[in-house]
Amino acid sequence: MKTILITGASSGIGKVTAQYFAAKGWQVIATMRKPEAETELSKVSNIMLLPLDVLKQDSIDLAISTAISKFGRIDAIVNNAGYGAVGAFEAATTDQVQRQFDTNVFGVFNVIRAILPHFRANKAGTIINVASMGGRITFPLYSLYHGTKWAVEGFSESLAFELREHGIMVRIIEPGAIKTDFYHRSMDLFSKPGLTAYDNYTDLVMPNMQQAGEDAPGPIVVAQAIYKAATDSGNKLRYPVGGAAPALLVLRRLIPDSWFMGIVRMVVEKKAKKK
Numbered sequence: 001m002k003t004i005l006i007t008g009a010s011s012g013i014g015k016v017t018a019q020y021f022a023a024k025g026w027q028v029i030a031t032m033r034k035p036e037a038e039t040e041l042s043k044v045s046n047i048m049l050l051p052l053d054v055l056k057q058d059s060i061d062l063a064i065s066t067a068i069s070k071f072g073r074i075d076a077i078v079n080n081a082g083y084g085a086v087g088a089f090e091a092a093t094t095d096q097v098q099r100q101f102d103t104n105v106f107g108v109f110n111v112i113r114a115i116l117p118h119f120r121a122n123k124a125g126t127i128i129n130v131a132s133m134g135g136r137i138t139f140p141l142y143s144l145y146h147g148t149k150w151a152v153e154g155f156s157e158s159l160a161f162e163l164r165e166h167g168i169m170v171r172i173i174e175p176g177a178i179k180t181d182f183y184h185r186s187m188d189l190f191s192k193p194g195l196t197a198y199d200n201y202t203d204l205v206m207p208n209m210q211q212a213g214e215d216a217p218g219p220i221v222v223a224q225a226i227y228k229a230a231t232d233s234g235n236k237l238r239y240p241v242g243g244a245a246p247a248l249l250v251l252r253r254l255i256p257d258s259w260f261m262g263i264v265r266m267v268v269e270k271k272a273k274k275k
Contacts, residue, residue: 008081020223054107076126087190088198104148171229176245177216
């Protein structure tokens with residue numbers, strides 16, 4: 001029986017992925033900052049809940065060592081923990097900028113550094129980083145979030161070269177819009193007292209971005225893509241999934257920047273229809 005460790009498993013993509021792998025017969029280490037608050041996953045016999053904060057190296061090391069002691073080995077990890085900091089960049093505070101990169105980028109680095117000695121010793125292992133289609137294309141008001149996901153994309157692609165000789169595979173999951181709490185509870189919205197220069201644009205764009213989330217498929221499609229990445233014996237690096245993500249990523253490669261950005265503006269800057 002194979003074992004997978006998932007970060008950010010308290011909700012959304014992480015939680016559904018834990019359930020999906022458990023249903024497929026894997027031993028699942030579902031990690032989150034407060035596992036004591038989780039009631040649903042705790043009822044599944046082959047899911048073990050462990051505390052893990054991607055910003056605290058001690059908690060990462062303890063979760064990994066506990067999982068190895070329990071199951072003997074870890075076959076795959078899913079770096080899923082993250083959130084979106086959104087709004088006009090000028091309105092972002094230094095703390096918001098730091099926290100967005102700490103969680104979405106440095107948290108991924110921290111977990112991978114901790115697991116690599118185990119994977120190298122086994123001469124096997126799969127690292128699955130949940131990036132986004134927003135790691136290769138962009139939308140307005142998401143500049144910080146895109147910055148983190150572009151960083152994860154570049155890091156993952158380069159890392160794949162150096163780990164291949166050790167039998168360690170790197171996969172990048174690129175979800176499009178997915179209906180989770182990303183667009184609500186998990187979102188950090190920028191606001192700066194007295195700064196109103198971006199209000200009209202934000203009021204125009206945000207409802208369209210939010211609607212994309214409401215109309216999107218659920219997180220199960222991402223869980224299925226993660227399972228495919230974990231069980232794939234080939235060298236595939238990227239797994240676009242959900243909504244228009246695969247088509248948009250192909251289109252981004254085929255047409256000039258100005259054309260693609262024009263399409264994005266046409267979609268996200270349209271005025272909402274009056275009811």
